Amino acid sequence: MFRSFHFEQASNTQYDVCIIGGGITGAGIFLKACEKGLRAIIIDKGDFSSGTSSRSAKMIHGGLRYLQYFQIKMVYEGLHERENLLSLYPHLVKPQPYFMPVYGSWVNKLKFSVGLSGYDALSGKSSMPKHISVPEEEIKKRFKQITHEDLKGGFIYYDARTNDARLTNEVIQQGVELGGTAINYLEAIFFEEEDGEIISLTCKGRLKGWDLEIKAKQYVSATGVWTDELLNKYKPQAKKWMKPSKGIHVVVKGDLLPKDCVLILPTIDGDGRFIWCLPWEENMNVLGTTDTEYNEGLNEIRSTKEEIDYLLDSVNKHLPGRKLTYDDILSTYAGLRPLLADPDPEEEDNDSSSRSRDYEIWWNNDNFVTIAGGKLTSFLSMAETCLNEIIEKHPGKLNPHIFPKPLAPITKSGHPLFASIRDKYGDNVLLIMDIIKENKSYANPIFPKSNYIIAEIIFFIRYQHAVMLDDILTRRTLLSYSMKDWNEDLINIICDIFKEELGWTEEDKVNQIKNYRKNWDLMHSWE
Ligand SMILES: Cc1cc2nc3c(=O)[nH]c(=O)nc-3n(C[C@H](O)[C@H](O)[C@H](O)COP(=O)(O)OP(=O)(O)OC[C@H]3O[C@@H](n4cnc5c(N)ncnc54)[C@H](O)[C@@H]3O)c2cc1C
Known part of the structure; x- marks a missing residue:
């Protein structure tokens, strides 16, 4: 239901901004656009955060080691962003x-x-x-x-330190709460242009039956290491922007x-x-x-x-x-x-660890901008800079339509799990408590002694776009990381919750397990 709501919305809306790429960079731009009252949509060809943004070292930092390369401005920005994130997301960014x-x-x-x-x-x-x-x-x-x-x-x-994937998904959820549209497993494949401007973007659904055409005034590529691949779909490019x-x-x-x-x-x-x-x-x-x-x-x-x-x-x-x-x-x-290639290949430093972690923003045409590079830590300041460029480029064209809703006040609850859930989920504790109110057994661990309760999994499905087994096991929870040996019982438990929430059939379950097995193997075998 949640996914179809977003599709319905996307089919009937002329957006101000369409963001391609739901890693932390795109998520930040999406949130900032929604905060500024713009109609925004974010899409990802896989799950949100399934690219680099779930595979980082999980540090929110200035980067002590960059001082040796005199990247002072970047370290300064990172340290100030660290402070900002500690206060904005205390449940996800911890000293x-x-x-x-x-x-x-x-x-x-x-x-x-x-x-x-x-x-x-x-x-x-x-x-x-x-x-x-x-x-x-x-x-x-x-x-x-x-x-x-x-x-x-x-x-x-x-x-x-943080949980990169959960941070990305929470930032997207915040944008959705402000009126934005977010659809994962939707790949940008074709840009239709008229008079030098993109008028629509054709997207292919990676889950059956979910293709879409998105109309927006402004398109943003935040596709990380896939930047060259996406720009080549727009127009064949001689230049390679990225050197991962x-x-x-x-x-x-x-x-x-x-x-x-x-x-x-x-x-x-x-x-x-x-x-x-x-x-x-x-x-x-x-x-x-x-x-x-x-x-x-x-x-x-x-x-x-x-x-x-x-x-x-x-x-x-x-x-x-x-x-x-x-x-x-x-x-x-x-x-x-997602490191940027040196504009002069002759000058390229082959030691990737000394190459800059800075980012760049450039225009592909009048209404299509790319942002690439940077660090997880700096996503909010990158987003602010990118949106300001967009707004300055189109004075008066992107008018705020949607006005942010006031945040729901945090209320206390006598539930024994309230404090621990709040510590992990911040204000989302209210949504999780509401799920527990539906059925007391949702407060039970998903299996004896598990760190996760059933209500958390339901929350990820209802509010954070989890539609595949891997979304839950690898990016919303850390269960794949601790699953040394293939655990059929645990996987069946998660499948049962999906069955309840999204109506999975036996055939869906078999396909999902097959798909998840491929991803689990990537994490548990080496060449
Ligand atoms: C090993 C490692 C350690 C790191 N450690 C840290 C750290 O400790 N601290 C820190 O601050 N930073 C760290 N980083 C850097 C940080 O993780 C990245 O800068 C950041 O995650 C990049 O986010 P992104 O959104 O730009 O890219 P991504 O997260 O890769 O997002 C791009 C998204 O675009 C989507 N996409 C691509 N093509 C299409 C298309 N055609 N249609 C729709 N969607 C598309 C992809 O599916 C992907 O989800 C680390 C990086 C690595 C690799």
Whole structure:
């Protein structure tokens, strides 16, 4: 019903702005457009957040390491956005301590100390504590897991962490609440142009029977690493705008690593890079990341054994006791950074980790703009800049039509789960409580001792566009990441909820499981 409502709306509306690409970049522009009272639609060829925006390192940060490349403006912007996001989405963006032991030389220690002081200074009046130096003796007591050989002390500093996919989907939900239209599994395939302006966009439904033609005054491409592919659908392009780099993460059981802070360790290669070990829900820990040039297909990317070994070996080098083995791996995930190619290929720096994470906005014609590059952390300021460009380009053409509804006030509830749900979902707690009111059993865990209750899954289906098994298991929850072995019982439970909510038939269920199995295999097998 929810999906058909959006289709109905889209078939009968002349939009101000049509955003192609429902990763965090498109989601931010969609929300800002809706906030400004514009009629906006966002579409994605897959699930919202299924591209890079569910495959990041989950850090909301300025990016300490970019200081070494003097990308001061970008770090400054990231740190200020971090503060902004901590206050706007406290249930999804949380302060996170990072611990960095320093090995080898005192010069190293001095370098980090200077870098961290600069980071603190750039963050200005932040709600986060400033960095502290941790003496060797304290490290030996507090971080028994890591090697103390050649230790020269260490630092604790603060950044923030998030759940990238959930953040993206919540931002889209916010836009929808303000009157916007959002449709996933809908691919932009053909632009119809008249007198140098696009008059409509033909979209192919990836779920049967859901094709659509969208009419808008202004089109935006926010298609990340697919930017060149989409622009080629508009007009064949000689220029390649994007030069993606690949990054993988390995999810392991959290037992061998610190649970209260991100551990930062130098890599095994001595290539000047660092590995993050980020404590995650359900006693998981995420090791990341790699950064390598990538020239292959953009869909269905998987981790290689070489990449996994690089991460495991780098961490193991610093674990004096039991080492991490393949048996500790719960899952892996691979993503592509939407990095911009250097306009002059001769000048291209082949080391992808030193290439800029900045973004660009450019016009393809008078009513079609592209935004690409950037970081998850900066999505709101990127969106603001992009929309301001659009509005300035068309003075008086995009008139606000819809006026934002006032937000529903948060009311207290005596329900024993209220506080924990609010901590996880912010104001959406009210929607989840309403679902529980329909049927008390919806407050039950989806299986004994699960971190998720049935009402959460229903909430994702009704309010956050989940229509496939993978949408729930991989992007709205973290169940795929902790599912080391194929778990038919769990999958059947989620299918049953879909059956209730969306009327899945037995045939739908079989197809969904087949489809999900392909995605699960990508996370659980390596070349
Ligand atoms: C390994 C790794 C670690 C990272 N870590 C961090 C981090 O810790 N912090 C941080 O701030 N940033 C991080 N980033 C960067 C951040 O994840 C990206 O900058 C951000 O997610 C990009 O979002 P996007 O919306 O531009 O692209 P995407 O999320 O890829 O969205 C583009 C969307 O466009 C859709 N699309 C493509 N073609 C079409 C079409 N024809 N029709 C309809 N839809 C289409 C795709 O399906 C996709 O969903 C990391 C990136 C990687 C790869």
